[in-house]
Amino acid sequence: MTIETLPGSSGFIDSSHDKKITYFSNTYVLGLTVVAGIGGLLFGYDTGVISGALLYIRDEFEAVDQSSFLQETIVSMALVGAMIGAAAGGAINDEYGRKAATLLADVIFALGSFVMAAAWNPYVIIFGRLLVGLGVGVASVTAPMYIAEAAPSEIRGGLVSTNVLMITSGQFLSYLVNLAFTEVRGTWRWMLGVAAVPAIIQFFLMLFLPESPRWLYMKKSKSDAIVVLSKIYDPYRLEEELDQLSTALEEENQRKNAVSYWDVFRIKEIRLAFFAGAGLQAFQQFTGINTVMYYSPTIVQMAGFKSNQLALLLSLIVALMNAAGTVVGIYLIDHFGRRKLALSSLSGVILSLILLSVAFYFESIGVANIGWVAVLGLALYIAFFAPGMGPVPWTVNSEIYPESYRGICGGMSATVNWVSNLVVAQSFLSIAEAVGTGWTFLILAAIAVLAFAFVFVFVPETKGLSFEEVERIWKERAWGRSSSSRLESLIENREEP
Template identity: 80%
Template sequence: MTVASMSGSSGNLQTGERKITYFSNAYVLGLTVIAGIGGLLFGYDTGVISGALLYIREEFEEVDKSSFLQETIVSMAIVGAMIGAAAGGWINDIYGRKRATLAADVIFALGSVVMAAAPDPYILIIGRLLVGLGVGVASVTAPVYIAEAAPSEIRGGLVGTNVLMITGGQFLSYLVNLAFTEVPGTWRWMLGVSGVPAVVQFCLMLFMPESPRWLYMKKDKAQAIVVLSKIYDPLRLEEEIDQLAFALEEERLRKNAVSYWDIFRVKEIRLAFIAGAGLQAFQQFCGINTVMYYSPTIVQMAGFGSNRLALILSLIVAAMNAIGSIAGIYLIDHFGRRKLALTSLFGVIVSLLILAAAFCLQASDVTNGVYGWVAVLGLALYISFFAPGMGPVPWTVNSEIYPQSYRGICGGMSATVNWVSNLIVAQSFLTIAELLGTGVTFLIIAGIAMLAFVFVSLYLPETKGLSFEEVERIWKERAWGSQYGSEPLLAGGNP
């Protein structure tokens, strides 16, 4: 089979006469859910600290008196995630996706024990750092592992399942927060329970295969084919193996070993990385984890003083986030990545403007009643628009736009950009809100969302339904023109 015939057929392939759908292969779906527990850890840690922080402030007076210390407790997990994501790309490429996942589970479980037993805020910060390391590795590994086992027709939906697990973890964390509000050692239980899914994933992952693409390209072609045979029927299996053989041959044509410098030196990889890293940065600067880390605090800023009421309203926001992620699983492979991101960003901009207006008007309203509810409505609208689009799109795009040999390190660097952006937002939100006011802070975030809309409009190509090889060809053509589309990737031209 020629490369041209693969390119022409892969966007609309079927297995025999049976169209491939999200639920058509229980093996792939099970693999996706187990790998997605890494996303659950990610989401739980993001959500749980928002409620736990209310009770940490009550137990430790120095935390209650210092916005900086509160921000540090929240953001230290993000510092760990930055380190974990940066190292995770390298671990993925050298040791494989499965071992990377197992390592992340061990680190996360250890961190949860340290947090639960912390005698002071500073040991708690160390536990947050450990948990962040595990989350960082998992944030790189899970999308790539799922994408490399997924048929191209449903790759977006399956990678989107990982995002559903993230939002599901956030929702679960709010349920746990609410359940432990009246229990002695409230915040310790909230943080300690996070180790349970890590242990569960570790045990289940022992029985899961390595990524078939990683096996084929790095280690064991025969074992890779065994795994692929559980995913595809014979006709499609032959075509997938042909594509892997072609990709492996291209890897052999590369003159230099894979290096971080190539990401900036080689034009087509650089273009892909700008798209992937840009999406990850805008995902965070559009404020999603400001909402998820501080939603109870924001609700209290809106005039609802009770801890329990703040958690209940935040639980509703988290539920809408999870429901939106379910919609995203369907939309991302039917509507497309680019259109979905643009629609999502438009709604995010409108929602942030409503939030900004509510807080600005509330400042001059002594009753603090109506505008508080408008702020909660703005939060709900924000989540409704963000969750189906800018939630899954950055992770899906980053799992599919890089060449095989660069997928780990580019994915790791891009995830690091996400966590760095996350850190900046988490570490600065309360301080900026105190200096400028909450309304002005949300107005700034709305301006950033407008820039994100322009970025996606001008820079992001549509990758719906394309094979990895076809996606690579898009960047080569953008870098060197359509005349390079039929040449081996990275074989021609100079940066």
């Protein structure tokens, strides 16, 4: 089928150009993606490793063993650091570029890992956790942004989702590392210190990689940007991309006021984009991914398997399912679309949370042999969440903001994710104790219903659209649909096989 490319479009098929861009068609772009995605690996490793390390930290430090507050602080301080890092990461990206932000995140993360490995008391561990959290926060903003700006629009979703795959792979790796060092002297010091290795590897690899071509073009050097873009696109498409960047740069130069955080709420189209992006990030956490993961050992015990070793094995299996589901998401997000994938994912999440609620409720009133329902609910939850609500929020946030606001809005949205993560982590057990675990999962199911409605109403489909075309969507939603018929025609054509 031949599709006519509209002016300003990034369509990759027309009468004179018939080369389809696929996920594996450009090894250069894929290499950039994998190296940048090491930031996601650090993200996932840091969130997973502490669960095993804390057991041995308690054995070494009596104060930690006797204080739930110290244990909670050791775990949550990384979240506090991530919130600060994500909030600052947007401005760092805008001012100094994606490459510099990645290098900074690596240095901070490696330093934090060394501090924890050498810690002589719990408070040094807490400081180290703060440092690695800062690094993770900056990386959580930078990695998807760098990948998105180097990716052709046709495969941008799959490439950005690769970063999410690295996150889930990092979680799986953390469980393997925990198992590997259980019989080694210094256990928890190795578990926490080895995280510096991928950070150091990424640092040196990034030294040989270019800055984001869009940032280069808009902020520093057009000629350097063209060199990078020529490795990504063929001559036909390169000319088209340069035309779009030239237009975007002219629009940026016409803006007289410096970009500020207040603009995100003052300018209507930016406000609408941020509302959609930040809302997705919040619902990713409030639909219960961390609580379901937390309760996985309990679910196994409900099913009649009491072994702690089996619970640890389940953690590995759940993490592997999460990573496998993300691989499915990488394929679907550019074929099925972001919005459709999120809605399908949430439909399954709602069903699985209801199953978990029913299982916990009947278990609480003494019904026997109900654990298998909880195990089924857990498996369904991961199977539906991982391909959709895992990668979609990060992908959407990497592509829905105008160039001058991408760093600020990306940082603010990532901060919303980390704040939501902290709120859920700190409140879930208290709510479960107050109303019961069954009702708590039912509350999460109700939130998932709200998330479905939110995506349906506020999140547009951005599959295959250039950054400039996405920006036009928000302008039309904010100020009217003067050219809506043309844009709708473009989107319809993109969705055709």
